[in-house]
Amino acid sequence: MATGLGLPESEAELAFEGALRPQSLAEFVGQEKVRGQLQLLLQAAAMQNRTPDHILLAGPPGLGKTTLAMIIAHESGRPLRMTSGPAIQHAGDLAAVLSSLVPGEVLFIDEIHRMARSAEEMLYLAMEDFRIDIMVGKGAGATSIPLDLSPFTLVGATTRSGMLPNPLRDRFGFTAHLEFYENHELEQVLVRAAALLELNVERRALAEISGRSRGTPRIANRLLRRVRDYAVVKGSGAGLDAVNAALELYDVDALGLDRLDRAVMQVVLSRFDGGPVGLNTLAVSVGEEAETIESVVEPFLVRIGLLTRTPRGRVATRSAWKHFGLTPETPGAATLFDGDL
Numbered sequence: 001m002a003t004g005l006g007l008p009e010s011e012a013e014l015a016f017e018g019a020l021r022p023q024s025l026a027e028f029v030g031q032e033k034v035r036g037q038l039q040l041l042l043q044a045a046a047m048q049n050r051t052p053d054h055i056l057l058a059g060p061p062g063l064g065k066t067t068l069a070m071i072i073a074h075e076s077g078r079p080l081r082m083t084s085g086p087a088i089q090h091a092g093d094l095a096a097v098l099s100s101l102v103p104g105e106v107l108f109i110d111e112i113h114r115m116a117r118s119a120e121e122m123l124y125l126a127m128e129d130f131r132i133d134i135m136v137g138k139g140a141g142a143t144s145i146p147l148d149l150s151p152f153t154l155v156g157a158t159t160r161s162g163m164l165p166n167p168l169r170d171r172f173g174f175t176a177h178l179e180f181y182e183n184h185e186l187e188q189v190l191v192r193a194a195a196l197l198e199l200n201v202e203r204r205a206l207a208e209i210s211g212r213s214r215g216t217p218r219i220a221n222r223l224l225r226r227v228r229d230y231a232v233v234k235g236s237g238a239g240l241d242a243v244n245a246a247l248e249l250y251d252v253d254a255l256g257l258d259r260l261d262r263a264v265m266q267v268v269l270s271r272f273d274g275g276p277v278g279l280n281t282l283a284v285s286v287g288e289e290a291e292t293i294e295s296v297v298e299p300f301l302v303r304i305g306l307l308t309r310t311p312r313g314r315v316a317t318r319s320a321w322k323h324f325g326l327t328p329e330t331p332g333a334a335t336l337f338d339g340d341l
């Protein structure tokens with residue numbers, strides 16, 4: 001996956017990310033509501049000695065969906081099988097996974113909205129009745145062979161729950177909506193990561209990194225690694241000055257906006273006079289996929305109040321003009337300030 005800094009993940013960074021994952025709900029920072037809901041669901045299943053209900057984890061990337069899937073398996077003492085929507089391009093791919101699950105196994109499907117349609121239909125039956133029908137042959141001679149499955153818990157993760165068909169969404173016993181993290185929560189995440197990196201970071205430096213992490217633990221951890229690099233190369237220690245210098249070098253501004261965020265806002269503000277501008281036009285203008293803009297960039301820009309979504313398209317807010325030091329030049333753009341478009 002692309003990183004918040006526009007760079008591919010290196011293997012070392014992925015390994016470090018893995019080492020950082022909390023192992024239990026108690027260690028998992030933030031998302032208090034979701035933690036409480038999951039705790040109850042898992043506890044009830046354990047008390048009744050049954051497999052927990054299927055769980056859907058929805059929210060922007062890097063907020064801890066994979067981590068939670070691992071915790072669900074760990075806390076319920078069950079093995080975990082991991083796959084992803086893009087890896088399931090045919091119903092047969094899914095049948096192979098489902099038919100080899102051991103009783104009670106937790107099956108994690110990341111990016112479940114990207115699974116093939118034919119596999120989705122197979123999954124409906126599997127989730128509800130723990131069985132699938134396997135089609136053998138083609139045309140008039142085709143027959144379907146029913147196959148019983150071991151009971152399992154499906155944990156699906158999606159950055160775009162709206163793209164899931166209703167019949168699939170309805171078959172999850174619980175949907176957890178993950179929210180962006182507060183800065184003080186990100187600081188807790190960073191304290192743990194700094195200890196793992198054996199990096200002594202000043203408290204106010206941690207606060208600065210948190211404030212620029214787009215409410216996202218994965219980004220917080222990544223920025224911390226860049227600060228570590230800076231401190232190592234410059235021999236500077238990891239104080240506030242080092243943080244400011246390192247993050248400036250990597251184009252992460254005071255609000256945590258990176259290059260793509262800024263490109264999106266510049267297009268809305270400068271090229272479209274503040275909007276409204278449609279998602280596809282926006283995506284083409286910045287040379288990104290519409291899905292990336294919608295699931296990665298927009299949620300944060302909306303959350304920090306720089307962008308609003310309207311039926312006519314995306315519109316820049318008053319704060320956006322201010323943050324970028326621009327003013328709307330046309331009367332048309334000016335009316336977009338206060339309006340509830």
Ligand SMILES: Nc1ncnc2c1ncn2[C@@H]1O[C@H](COP(=O)(O)OP(=O)(O)OP(=O)(O)O)[C@@H](O)[C@H]1O
Binds near residue numbers: 021065
């Ligand atoms: N609540 C949390 N407490 C501590 N660390 C966290 C928390 N949430 C996420 N992290 C850390 O952030 C990183 C990214 O988390 P994770 O891979 O679970 O996110 P994700 O939502 O599955 O992302 P994606 O949708 O891109 O797969 C991991 O290193 C993880 O340890």
